[in-house]
Amino acid sequence: MKKYSIVLLVLFVVFSLCSCSLNLNPTDFMRPPKASGSEAKIEELIKTNAEDGYSLVYPKTGSNKSSVTYCDIDNGFTKVVACFKTLKDSKNHILFISINNDDYNVVDCQTLPVGDIDRIEFCDLDGDTKKELLVGIGDGTSTKNALYIYKFTDDYVVSYDTPCEYSSMVTGDFNKDSKNDLLLFCLSSAESPAKAKLVTFSDNTITEHTSCELDSSVTKYISVSYCRLNDKIFGAVADGTDSDGVLSTQIIYLNKNSALENPLFLYSGHRLTKRTDSILSKDIDNDESVEIPIIPEASAKESIKSILWSGYDFDNMSLYTKKNAMYVADEGYMINIPDRLLGAITAQYDEKERETTVYAFEYVGDTQKATYELLKIKTFSKSDFESSTTGYAEITAAGSNVYAYSVPDDENYLSISGDEVTNGFSLVTK
Numbered sequence: 001m002k003k004y005s006i007v008l009l010v011l012f013v014v015f016s017l018c019s020c021s022l023n024l025n026p027t028d029f030m031r032p033p034k035a036s037g038s039e040a041k042i043e044e045l046i047k048t049n050a051e052d053g054y055s056l057v058y059p060k061t062g063s064n065k066s067s068v069t070y071c072d073i074d075n076g077f078t079k080v081v082a083c084f085k086t087l088k089d090s091k092n093h094i095l096f097i098s099i100n101n102d103d104y105n106v107v108d109c110q111t112l113p114v115g116d117i118d119r120i121e122f123c124d125l126d127g128d129t130k131k132e133l134l135v136g137i138g139d140g141t142s143t144k145n146a147l148y149i150y151k152f153t154d155d156y157v158v159s160y161d162t163p164c165e166y167s168s169m170v171t172g173d174f175n176k177d178s179k180n181d182l183l184l185f186c187l188s189s190a191e192s193p194a195k196a197k198l199v200t201f202s203d204n205t206i207t208e209h210t211s212c213e214l215d216s217s218v219t220k221y222i223s224v225s226y227c228r229l230n231d232k233i234f235g236a237v238a239d240g241t242d243s244d245g246v247l248s249t250q251i252i253y254l255n256k257n258s259a260l261e262n263p264l265f266l267y268s269g270h271r272l273t274k275r276t277d278s279i280l281s282k283d284i285d286n287d288e289s290v291e292i293p294i295i296p297e298a299s300a301k302e303s304i305k306s307i308l309w310s311g312y313d314f315d316n317m318s319l320y321t322k323k324n325a326m327y328v329a330d331e332g333y334m335i336n337i338p339d340r341l342l343g344a345i346t347a348q349y350d351e352k353e354r355e356t357t358v359y360a361f362e363y364v365g366d367t368q369k370a371t372y373e374l375l376k377i378k379t380f381s382k383s384d385f386e387s388s389t390t391g392y393a394e395i396t397a398a399g400s401n402v403y404a405y406s407v408p409d410d411e412n413y414l415s416i417s418g419d420e421v422t423n424g425f426s427l428v429t430k
Helices: 037-049 269-273 382-387 418-424
Strands: 009-014 092-100 103-111 116-123 132-138 145-152 157-166 168-172 181-186 195-202 205-213 220-228 234-241 247-254 292-294 304-313 318-328 333-337 345-350 355-364 367-381 393-398 401-406 425-427
Touching: 037 092, 037 103, 092 145, 103 157, 116 168, 157 181, 157 195, 157 205, 168 220, 168 234, 181 220, 247 269, 247 292, 269 292, 269 318, 292 318, 304 345, 333 418, 367 382, 382 401, 393 418, 393 425, 401 418, 401 425, 418 425
Parallel strands: none
Antiparallel strands: 009 092, 092 103, 116 132, 132 145, 145 157, 168 181, 181 195, 195 205, 220 234, 234 247, 292 304, 304 318, 318 333, 333 425, 345 355, 355 367, 367 401, 393 401
């Protein structure tokens, strides 16, 4: 059998029943410039399999949201995956294309079940060094999606219907057997409580191994990631919102008894993670583990909020602070606070000037009194920044804004360096 250095271009196709000609409304679809090279070859293969016209389809979630995605499924040198949306019979189709040097060949064309394409993911689930294609099909809500798996050979594609449904999902080696597992997040319903389920795909069969209870108040998962939780434990960190838009975080991992566990939920620690600001868990200190943002209740309604970026202590079953930051909600940015400044600074935000000032302070009796400025961070329009002569240095630019800082010339043990400002600054997506 001829060995291809396979890369599968997954082309999502929706065929229309209306007519034999391609009739597109410019407000609904804008045709890109004429394709060339690889794109032109892919386009011709789509046209061949979608004789009555096509339009583009984009997966709604996951890491692959492009209409054309490239993927190396078997450690070859080419990396490509493509997604297309076409029109004929109002059904979704996947067109699989194999690339061998400069030869582009259709391997298979399969019809998907009725529904929106929630996501596509490529992952080696059975340990054969070849990635399978995972396709989620939903009903247009975040409540329930069905999972389908496609396995590749050199000459054809085999599809597997699975009994799995999910609201969100993530892949990773939870049981440390050198194979990727699937962790499925299922919202609560009239038929069943909210659960996380760990499943594997081996010998062409899906098997559920263990499950645990999830927070039933979560109505949508915003971010789910597989990551290091400490030096020895890997698992998933999941940020989800309730019906009021309040975010909270859960941690899911496989314990020593090979059972899924949700310790924050089990021991009520997830209540500390509730927040109304759209700040998601992330690796804040570049240690390859994900930290959870805790916003103390005392600062939750302030214009400048404290964030305690926290890890989880599995021995003591509790959260602990790893990094401190301040979040200026009106401007949508955050800056890490060096440890030496903890308990020694205060900050004020000037809404009119769009400026945050950090002060060193001392107590006069029971009153906190600012003594001198350590840092100013100001949001400029691009035109104002270009014409400014006020001694501000740019941190970053985004959209129509430039974020800039100024530090005093005189130095002392509390002084903040420019590197600390630029490395500790980040924008928060609202």
